[in-house]
């Protein structure tokens with residue numbers, strides 16, 4: 001997997017250490033188990049997407065393209081539709097009109113194709129969503145065995161490899177409640193990666209964490225970005241946004257008001273809404 005040149009230059013310290021494949025977070029993807037699709041266009045595309053919750057119009061003419069290897073950070077005030085937009089991308093929420101495509105294919109409505117899509121789109125939420133009654137290792141291997149039909153031994157090897165990459169391999173036999181919030185969130189990221197997703201969605205993955213645990217999760221996300229993972233991240237971590245994002249999207253009232261390079265967005269926001277938002281969030 002190649003790291004986009006632009007990002008290499010943004011992360012000079014990390015990119016200096018060209019990692020041996022066995023030291024990377026991302027598992028190698030078997031080339032044969034994916035249908036061949038149109039890879040010439042964007043990896044993820046939303047076109048004229050509209051969504052209501054009853055009379056509430058929460059997504060208004062959303063148009064967005066995310067290329068392979070791109071890191072997109074989504075920011076905006078509470079209630080602006082950031083989570084809803086993320087959730088439509090792996091069809092946890094349906095849309096009223098418009099279209100969402102992954103590798104040029106509209107999202108499947110149901111059945112096997114939907115299960116496959118969910119496997120291709122990894123999602124990490126604010127709350128860790130680990131199965132409380134399963135060990136960390138079982139949490140990691142459940143979906144690869146059930147959905148990807150991976151042999152148990154292979155799934156466990158992959159799980160241990162990924163847990164080691166995010167620094168929690170010593171916790172494999174524990175229950176989720178025995179781990180700190182930061183450790184649980186790193187397991188949640190590793191668990192999503194075990195499905196070998198094409199794109200990872202993060203919805204405020206650090207906002208439920210104690211402050212001292214935020215960086216350990218952001219470090220894992222930065223490493224993923226550096227390795228070329230396509231990522232859509234809703235976050236208020238502006239340091240992460242500046243460092244890792246290729247583009248920032250600013251949402252307000254269900255609309256995308258701006259899409260900029262990080263430096264342009266932070267230094268020269270185009271709209272008063274974004275300027276007001278930034279002045280609030282950056283003075284915290």
Ligand SMILES: Nc1ncnc2c1ncn2[C@@H]1O[C@H](COP(=O)(O)OP(=O)(O)OP(=O)(O)O)[C@@H](O)[C@H]1O
Pocket residue numbers: 053056058076077078079080081082083084085
């Ligand atoms: N399942 C739902 N049913 C009804 N209304 C909903 C539902 N989910 C979200 N909403 C409403 O849709 C709007 C957008 O919500 P959303 O959670 O996408 O915002 P957000 O930008 O993620 O906000 P936050 O920063 O607080 O997480 C809000 O007004 C919210 O109350």
Ligand SMILES: [Mg+2]
Pocket residue numbers: 082083084203
């Ligand atoms: Mg939200």
